[in-house]
Amino acid sequence: MKYYIGVDLGDKKNSVCVLDKNGTILIESTFENTPEAFREFLKPYKNSAVAIEASTHSLWINKLLVGLGIKVYIANPRKTALISQNNMKTDKVDARLLARLVRSDPELLYPVTTKDMSTQKDLTLIKSRDSLVKARGDLIRHLRGVIKPFGLRFPDDVTPDNIHEKGKEIFEKENFPAYKVLLDAIKALTSKIKVLDKQVASLINKKYPEAKNLQTINGVGPITSLTFVLLMG
Known part of the structure; x- marks a missing residue:
């Protein structure tokens, strides 16, 4: 050189x-x-x-x-x-x-190798989903926190899918401000996460059959299997 x-x-x-x-x-x-x-x-x-x-x-x-x-x-x-x-x-x-x-x-x-553009683009799907899940989790934790000083808590069976309805019962009864906006935001995020879940499933079927094989392992789902293949493949 x-x-x-x-x-x-x-x-x-x-x-x-x-x-x-x-x-x-x-x-x-x-x-x-x-x-x-x-x-x-x-x-x-x-x-x-x-x-x-x-x-x-x-x-x-x-x-x-x-x-x-x-x-x-x-x-x-x-x-x-x-x-x-x-x-x-x-x-x-x-x-x-x-x-x-x-x-x-x-x-x-200690030179490292880069992934190709296609793999990197597919990884953005996982990272985007992670961002939505984190945002939803932050909102749920916020709602759990604001009701504790009033001696209230969500039922044990509350999930991201049903918190909109179960949370609504608590917040309407106690007349908390701003609750509806937050619950609607959680509901919207859950809907968008499900959209990305479908895209993940489609991507596995079209391009990454090895990720599908990994799902035969107990506890390994589509997100984990695709993430592993994209990062380690």
Whole structure:
């Protein structure tokens, strides 16, 4: 390789350090975190190895750089102790260290592989469902909490599916404000979660039969099995 490049990824702007084959710093700079900016910056550095850290942006950046014919190393941020424990940690320093590591020994980056775009998109289904479940759980816990100071509690048989009706009985009787909005929100979230559950089942049937096989194990359902296949497959 003629050039060794470390890029410390930011959400909007990246810090970059370029070394030559002798380890001399040629340039330290910043550029926008966009495909266009990446292409423009890397134009003079075709014969290069680039090190980035695994992040929410590393998937599309890896695809872009590989398409440009550049060797990409995605560093495992949990393993690169040299970077994470650096007392002088700044974006500029991180970029410089990434460049030096990829030049001296790429294995020190503990490089990880990225999942393909299709798998990553399928994972968003699981993550989106998780977000809805968390939001619903937060609302239910809130409702449980607001009635406790009044010596009230939901019946033991309350579930996300029936809390709208059972909760309504309690809140109407005690004339609590805002309860209807919260119960309606829980009901709406439950409905949307069921929509995503159907999409999960459809995805398993169409693309991931191995996830269906995992469901023969006691206690393993569609969500768990698909998550396992997507993360470990």
